[in-house]
Amino acid sequence: MTRTIDKRATLSYVGSVLKYLSAAMLVPLLVAVIYAEDVWVFAASMAIGVAVGGGLERLDPDPELGPREGLAVVSLAWLAAAIIGAVPYLLAGYGTASALAHPVNALFESTSGFTTTGATALAEISFDRHSHAVLMWRQLTQWLGGMGIIVLMIAILPELAVNGAQLMRSEAPGPDLQKLTPRIAETARALWAIYAGLTVAFVVLLYALHLVGLAPEMDLYNAIAHGFSTLPTGGFSPEGDSIAAFSPVVQWVFVPFMVVAGVNFALFWYVIRDDPTEMFGNTEFRVYLGLVTGFSAVLAVGLFWGGAPTTAIGGATQGIAGNALRQGVFQVASLMNSTGFATANFAEWDIQTRFFLLLVMFVGGSAGSTGGGIKVIRWLILFKTLRRELYTTANPDVVRPVRLGGEVVDEEVIRGILTFTLLYFLIFAIAAMFIELDTARIGQPLSGTEALAASLATIGNIGPGLGPLGPFGSYEFLPDTTKLLMIVLMWIGRLEIVPVLALLVAGVDE
Amino acid sequence: MHVVIVGAGEVGTSIAASLAPDHEVVVVDVDPDRAEQLKYELDVLTIAGDGTTSGIQTAAEVERADMVIACTDDDRTNLVTCGTAKTLGDGFTIARVKSTEYLRTWEGNEGAFGVDFMVCTDLLTAENIVRVIGLPAAIDVDPFASGLVQMAEFEIAAESPVAGQTVSEADRFESLTFVGIFRNGEMIIPRGDTDIGAGDRAVVIGSPESVQSFANDVAPDATPGRADEIVIVGGSEIGYQTARLLEDRDFKPRLIERDSARARALAEDLPNTVVMEHDATDTQFLSREHVDEADIVVTALGSDEQNLLVAVLAKRLGVDRVIAVVDSADYVTVFEEIGIDIAINPRTVTAEEITRFTYESVAENIAVLENDQAEVLELELTEGCGLVGRPISELVDEIDVRFVIGAITRNHALVTPRGDTVLQPGDHVILLVDSDDVGEIASMA
Missing domain, CATH: 3.40.50.720 (NAD(P)-binding Rossmann-like Domain)
Incomplete structure (x- = not known):
């Protein structure tokens, strides 16, 4: 038995992923043709992607994957996706004053898209500076990354399905992979079908609001663009003012779909299969909804009492129940599961409300959702494990398994969760320190809280932070070293740290 | 009745022993020495061989058996034995199992594995323990008439307030009957003036509530009604x-x-x-x-x-x-x-459960007391049987058998037996009877 990673097989798989992913550039190419802008950019990018992918694919005509190769394929495929996704930005930005002309910014924007973070390196987002096609590609990267590019590939490529479970495990958000059908490819297809179905429903609803005149700004382009970024908990918007650009009705419509995006998609499969108790009896689902409701209520009351100064965007909330409720609910629904849309500039809110949002950001979505962060199920198991450990310290002879919703949680899973959470906080803290020192180095220091928020916003795939990195700010001014660190944070945050670090450890062993 | 018992361990032997006097019993065991030994111990026919095979079963004449009891120590052997027996004849099959999984499968689909009745040893024992736990001071508790009636045996400690009282003093409950007292290994049929002494074991039959209340009288210090720890x-x-x-x-x-x-x-x-x-x-x-x-x-x-x-x-x-x-x-x-x-003893519990099926369906339920000195039976009375139509006092005088009627259920309601109570067809009678006379009483129902 060999302990080395089969590099040819790994790269061959990554090549396949890259090749088919590049085909997705047909969408922005179509937009480019319609608006007659940047057509050559996407034609060229697609050609590069298909050529490089096809070339890598030829390295090994019959690749076989072991567990180590599986980790490597998932980790590298996401890196490769981020790189190929940056090519159109670079080509379109070449020779202009656009921030995307800089390779680090382009890679940052692409990584942020695929990992559904929604942090932007663009200081100014408008159709004057960027073409409709480029901004649509920016939205599409989120949608491709949302349910997982590997899951997508398993759904459409039969040759990947052979090792599919192995690959999906490394990519799936949450402590465990949930197989819905005996064949992994069918599970992948079911998940993507639910995801695509919800997206289409959302787009239709938004455009219908536009047609009946309730949403003047929500034209077909915007409806599709926001459909591409809501269900994957992305957070990019082609509008500079994010969701504040739309009417209150539209903002309310966003809320349920953002909440849905943080739910385990496998649960919808059970609902479709006429087994709704799987969903409504699910402990994580109930706790998730409870947290969204509870946090929303607290924030709404806080805003009503004057937790936010009147800002140009979002309007006054003090003493205005309707606005306080809408701002409270929207921000919690958006930040808890790591979407990152905003209807108010919460970066300028009072310290108490800002800290509250920081707390909300730590929660994350559910396992098996498109959301990032630590995830509700991990918090639940962590608290139950801590209680168990304290109890057994006092009663050393008692054997007490950790239970979740009546089911016993495997000790192996608990260990995985403890490892993940420890790594998450460790990396989060070290990265925050690095960001603070690095920004001080270039003379534009972030405050301690802002550095913590920036670290959390990237590793948790949330997007907006606080201070200058707020929902209407930009990451553009940060030094390149910090941006590169953040690219790594978004990457490992999306893959939930362990696959990437395990690969590094395996590489070092070699 | 022709009965085939497969497995001559403690359970099989105990069942064979209680059936041998009245029935034609064939015992099958894989161990030839054991089969040989049993041939002399009991008045039964023994066959050495694998009871799951149709060859051995044919030799035991399973095809004309009224009942096949598979009670080896191995679950699968017992299930296969019943399955094979069903292919040969139409006897009532009873299987002893340890696994509650098999029991659950069988309960979900009676007749599964070719088993007509399944006895789960460990579960029965656990049920027995739990019944005893529910009644402080009781040493044995058995439900009768689908739980409407309970039989309980108590040991009277020296410090118990009941010790030293007469039966009529101790029986303050409308629906409770003293049916037997064991003193120094001897059974006494209690009368109103019988003294209850320390060290006696008293058997009562009545509604679960009255048995519970009596239990509190016997041992007032014990946790009332409910053990916490x-x-x-x-x-x-x-x-x-x-x-x-x-x-x-x-x-x-x-x-x-x-x-x-x-x-x-x-x-x-x-x-x-x-x-x-x-x-x-x-x-x-x-x-x-x-x-x-x-x-x-x-x-x-x-x-x-x-x-x-x-x-x-x-x-x-x-x-x-x-x-x-x-x-x-x-x-x-x-x-x-x-x-x-x-x-x-789990095996006694199992044997008791299986034996109750052999009273040709007259005895609905049975409990064995004090090393089989006496048994408590539940009988369903049929039209025209020897016990129907006369007051109990007349029956007691007339029948030369030591028995006490503890409770009667009529149309799913409890009737407390008195001397002038007249039994009717369809009544369920729960009575204590000397083990030697079980056959006689059963034949009268």
Whole structure:
């Protein structure tokens, strides 16, 4: 038995992923043709992607994957996706004053898209500076990354399905992979079908609001663009003012779909299969909804009492129940599961409300959702494990398994969760320190809280932070070293740290 | 009745012994020595061989058997035996199993595996333990008439307020009847003026509430109606089933198991039980965990020696009631003589359950008392049978058999028997009868 990673097989798989992913550039190419802008950019990018992918694919005509190769394929495929996704930005930005002309910014924007973070390196987002096609590609990267590019590939490529479970495990958000059908490819297809179905429903609803005149700004382009970024908990918007650009009705419509995006998609499969108790009896689902409701209520009351100064965007909330409720609910629904849309500039809110949002950001979505962060199920198991450990310290002879919703949680899973959470906080803290020192180095220091928020916003795939990195700010001014660190944070945050670090450890062993 | 019994272990032998006088019994066992031995012990035909095969079953004339009882120690052998028997004839098949999984499958689809009645040894034993736990001071409890009536046997301690009273003084309850008193191993049929002494064992039959109230009279110091602290020692299948049944009744028992993997598995299956991983013979551990303050300790370890050791330790620490599972029927009296409150033998329990099927469906239910000195039967009376149509006082005078009617249920309601009560067809009569006269009474119903 060999302990080395089969590099040819790994790269061959990554090549396949890259090749088919590049085909997705047909969408922005179509937009480019319609608006007659940047057509050559996407034609060229697609050609590069298909050529490089096809070339890598030829390295090994019959690749076989072991567990180590599986980790490597998932980790590298996401890196490769981020790189190929940056090519159109670079080509379109070449020779202009656009921030995307800089390779680090382009890679940052692409990584942020695929990992559904929604942090932007663009200081100014408008159709004057960027073409409709480029901004649509920016939205599409989120949608491709949302349910997982590997899951997508398993759904459409039969040759990947052979090792599919192995690959999906490394990519799936949450402590465990949930197989819905005996064949992994069918599970992948079911998940993507639910995801695509919800997206289409959302787009239709938004455009219908536009047609009946309730949403003047929500034209077909915007409806599709926001459909591409809501269900994957992305957070990019082609509008500079994010969701504040739309009417209150539209903002309310966003809320349920953002909440849905943080739910385990496998649960919808059970609902479709006429087994709704799987969903409504699910402990994580109930706790998730409870947290969204509870946090929303607290924030709404806080805003009503004057937790936010009147800002140009979002309007006054003090003493205005309707606005306080809408701002409270929207921000919690958006930040808890790591979407990152905003209807108010919460970066300028009072310290108490800002800290509250920081707390909300730590929660994350559910396992098996498109959301990032630590995830509700991990918090639940962590608290139950801590209680168990304290109890057994006092009663050393008692054997007490950790239970979740009546089911016993495997000790192996608990260990995985403890490892993940420890790594998450460790990396989060070290990265925050690095960001603070690095920004001080270039003379534009972030405050301690802002550095913590920036670290959390990237590793948790949330997007907006606080201070200058707020929902209407930009990451553009940060030094390149910090941006590169953040690219790594978004990457490992999306893959939930362990696959990437395990690969590094395996590489070092070699 | 032609009865074929496959498996001549303790259960099979005990069943064969109680059936041999009245029925034609064939016993099959794989061990030729055992078969040979049994041939002389009991008046039965024995065949040595594999009881699952149709060759051996044909030799035992299963095709004309009224009943086939598979009671070896192996679940699968018993199931296959019943399956084979069903291909040969149409006798009533009874299988003894240990696994509750098979029982659940069978309950979901009666007739599965070709089994007409399934007896789950460990579950039966656990049910027995749980019934005894529910009634402080009782040494044996059995439900009759679908739970409308309870039979209970109590040991009267010297400090009990009942000791020294006459039966009519002690029986303050409308629906309770004293049916028997065991004194120095002898059965006494109680009259109103019979004295109840310390050390006696009294058998009562009545509604569950009246039995419960009487239990409180017998031992007022014991936790009234409900034991709070129950400790089960040993995570055997019986220990597990006992804990599970107690959980169903909203108890939160503690269970001590030595093996860490087994302890973990038990803890996973028993959410409301505190499972402790430790050696229960460690006295320091027992006092550290305040096992002495427990109301009830149940020992369900793998061997009789270990059960004896733990039971004696628990008794010495001052536990109120100790219930011990005793694998070997011979040791039951030894345990009780040493001072263990209740010794339960799984094989006796199983044999009792299987034997009740052999009274040609007249006896609906049966309990065996004091080493089979007396039995409590539930009989369903038919039109024109010898017990119907006359007051009970006349019957008692006329029939030359030692028996006492404890309770009657008529149309699912309890009727308290008095001397002038007239029995009717369709009545369920729960009565205590001398073991020697069981056949006679059963034939009159």
